[in-house]
Amino acid sequence: MTSTPSNRATSRILTTRRFIGVNLVFVGIVCAAFVAALLFGFTTLDLSALVDPTRDDGHARRILIDFRLPRALLAVEVGAALAAAGVAFQSLLRNPLADPYILGVSGGAALGGTTLIAVGLTAPLVVPLGAYAGAIATSFVLFAAARTAGRVSTTTLLLSGVVFNAFAAAAIMFLKMVVAGDKAQELLYWLMGRLGDESYATLGVIAAYLVVGLAILFSQSAAMNALHLGEDAAAALGVNVLRTRRVLFWSASLIVAGAVAVSGMIGFVGIITPHLVRRTIGSDARLLLPVSALAGAAFMLLSDTASRLLFPVFGTLAPVGVVTAFVGGPLLIWLIHRDQKGLIYG
């Protein structure tokens, strides 16, 4: 038996211990980012008021419970959803550049949700359903357009996704133009991608979408590793390729719809997060999926905190989609430039 080299390799493969250990590290990172999101904002929080009843006028408590906590929870949900969906779409397309935003799925979901708001259906349960319908319909159209002779061309898919996003943005702008003024404001944030102040009821609904979608995705993660090798190789390894692809596709669309329904079109989280995580822990989907969800949550928490901290600078609240784009865009271009081979093979 070979000794040292294979022992080193064995320590890198996924074990229960490695799974728990790595996930715990990232849970810690999310917790830290969460605390930062609660502590920092454009008013300074008087922490002593929370623990000292004589000084408690309810102000600090209200900021914390009514504003910062739901917003931080929303950031966690949206970030985790977009990053996990990114991992799923990258597996489906076997391409590290796939992401719900680039593929147009976000755009479709936003358009679906927008349409419902434009016609006056704004209940917290209904809008995600409209977004889901939009996401699924978009994916069907785009996959059909990219399919020739039974094979899906990744390049065509990515290109039509970019085109569709532009189309969806135009359609949303059109809807914004024709609807009444108060609704127009509501529609605007689909385009910008922002985190608002959502009720705990809405957060619960989105959490349900996310938990169901993530659980299904995770149950397919071992098969995802095989899918990376291509349809024939995966099938020969014992994966029901058609069923797995379908399940990945529907559940990724589900969680994107949930996220887009409350936050609009936020770019770069779904692509940059898995990309960075892959560099850190490898590309085994069983670990990549949960860790990317955690890292996405942390990225979103920090982006939103940054946008709130920058309020005094700009005199207005920058939508979080702007922050993720400002951070993610240059970072992605730098990564692509630095490691072109890495994008193909890692």
Add this chain to the structure above:
Amino acid sequence: MAEPILMAKRVSFSYGDRHAIADVSLDVREHELVAIVGPNGSGKSTLCRLLAGLRAPDAGAVQIEGSDVVKYNARARARFVAYLPQDLQVPFETSVLELVLLGRLSWQAGLALASDDDTTLAERALEFVGIADLAARPYGALSGGERRRAAIAMVIAQSARLLVLDEPANALDLRHAWDLLLRLRRDRRSAVIVVHDLALAASCFDRALLLAGGRVVAFDTPDRALTEATIEVAYGIPVHRVATSDGARAGFLPRPP
């Protein structure tokens, strides 16, 4: 004579209106190595996919243990027949050991965490192809021949009864190509293997199937299936058969014009 473990009966397959495989029959017996040879585009890879149950034939049937291979569920099929594609693509960074462990997927449940047995089988498979020392290396950092051997190790680790290998010797040097086939023989594996090197086909196999234009030109022991006449029919060039003095090994050279 041993019972066949795989039977293809009058199998045909087309891509759209292009006939790739027409009326091909073959059987593979336990412990037998069968070579598939033929010119480019003669249907070798398509035949492999049909034999591995990855495509359903338009006509005819591929059977393992008497039942249609396409009727098996993916997992049960994977335990019976392992398949190596002609060009395995690994788009995300994966270590050699991680790749080889994917071969164990059909034997694992849930998250497919590797058991000690899985790891041992994977390491043995790496030793089989002679790259145990590369286990920790990223697949993308290997040379072409090393990648091919890592892919073969993945298929070996699958512990299937039958191997269907599409050009495993692709990118392998003389020594490693012969090593691979001689080891498969020594271990008495059952396998259907596409080879381009006619010397390998003539020297390392129990039987050879010569394909041309999707049809069988000859299917017999190598010395009867691969003759100057059949090779010329299949490849369209006149050849000269050369053999070692004991006749154990043979090859073909194109005749000068």
